[in-house]
Amino acid sequence: MGSRVTLRTKGKGVKGAKVSEEKSMVDSFKEWSTWTMKKAKVVTHYGFIPLIIIIGMNSDPKPQVYQLLSPV
Template sequence: MAEMASGAAEKGKALADGSESAAESAARRAREWTTWAMKKAKVVAHYGFIPFVILIGMNSEPKPRLAQLLSPI
């Protein structure tokens, strides 16, 4: 536990001193952006998958009615 507290203090001190190199800063921003983008992509995929499948099914030949597309039979 003490190691975590000292590690956090050192990290905060390094950021406050401005001793972070340009490469480290760019890498940190890239990780933050990647994490943000993946969280958004997860939400889009979660809520958009079923409507996407219905849209593809409605635009196929022969054109089914919505009730036919959603029924299990």
């Protein structure tokens, strides 16, 4: 993998704390968005067909389950 360059500051300073706080917020946002997208992918994967069946069962001419699942 590629190497990562990090900048380190010596001593205690307000600027260094602010930069690390912003960096941690960016990192936490990236982690949160990655976690959310992974969960949404799983929900979509397992929930799409049941959703279509439920919508089909609630339509006006009430079809049987085998009519919804048959390709014709």
